[in-house]
Amino acid sequence: MADIKEIDKQYVANTYARFDIEIVSGKGSRVVDSNGKEYVDLGTGIAVNTFGLCDEQWTEAVTKQLSKFQHTSNLYYSEPCARLAELLCNKTGAKKVFFGNSGAEANECAIKVARKWAQDKKGAGDYSIITLKNSFHGRTVTTLMATGQDVFHKDFGPFPEGFLYAEANNAESVRALAENNKCCAILMEPVQGEGGVLPLTKEFVTEVARIAKEFDLLLMFDEVQTGNGRSGTLYAYEQFGVSPDVVTTAKGLGGGLPIGACMLFEKTETTLLSGDHGSTFGGNPIAAAGAVSIISRLDEPCLQGVRERSDYIISSLTGKPGIKSITGMGLMLGIELEKDVNLVLSECISRGILPIKAKNKLRLLPALNIPMADLEYAVRVILEVSKQ
């Protein structure tokens, strides 16, 4: 049989540096490679497989919809899309939801909403959006520009104007940009995921919410990675005690199928009108049916389980030999190591656990219901391979 890795290398665009592993199946928090080796999955496809692989309830919801119809255009109504929007609004207080297919698209929608909102309210010119240095908001040309890391800005210009970068956890830097520029919004990740699993502080977010009010800016959170229970609450912004105007999410929302959502709260409820935005696949019935099953299960006992697992990881690793620090929220954790992260990662893989990386940290994004026995094994391996 042809070697899948060789075919991939020959025919798939060179955009990914893949590990030398071909995944062939999985169940829950276990994945199996083409050699039959089993691993404890600590990456969940980068925070996507919320309840692990082939979770029964999710699979049933998706296959049930699949046997009815797989797609219709947004020219017609369909139940999963309506039910998902209703569920998200009831659980968050959002008023409307726009569905796309990815995190980048959810953020594109937020950017369009912010600009149109400002245009309607303040007139032309107040189009700038403050984002944070070291952020990550996606790979479309506009969301790359929203991303506050120069490394993403080379080779793909010219970029659209109107993005300003403040220092994370430095409210004065946000204030200075808001004072000296014509802005419409501030967009930030509650925890900078790709940037190294760095959480914002409550003091900072509270002050930014105050600045947003003072300068009449929309307060927008990118919860593409932190959302859908991963932080230990349904959305991470809840833990800051602020009221957002726009929240974007994707990844874990679909539990494994592509879907993105831009949630519009009171101020932005009527900003988008017919024809202002759209997506052929947005709100796809199968992805939405899967997402309904995910969001309906994210109740308090489930979120409590996320927090308990998080506490277990943090307390087991903190202060141990080879571990410098642990950052993050819930089951989105970054482990700063004394050893080189690539070395630790490859030892983890050979010992049968699959964490991922974020900058120089080991990143853990396990399923929200990962069995404690799997987590205990993973922690044991991390401790052993991190020691000098």
Ligand SMILES: Cc1ncc(COP(=O)(O)O)c(C=O)c1O
């Ligand atoms: C915070 C954040 N925003 C946006 C994105 C882009 O999401 P997608 O790859 O689904 O377009 C990511 C992806 O890692 C992300 O972590």
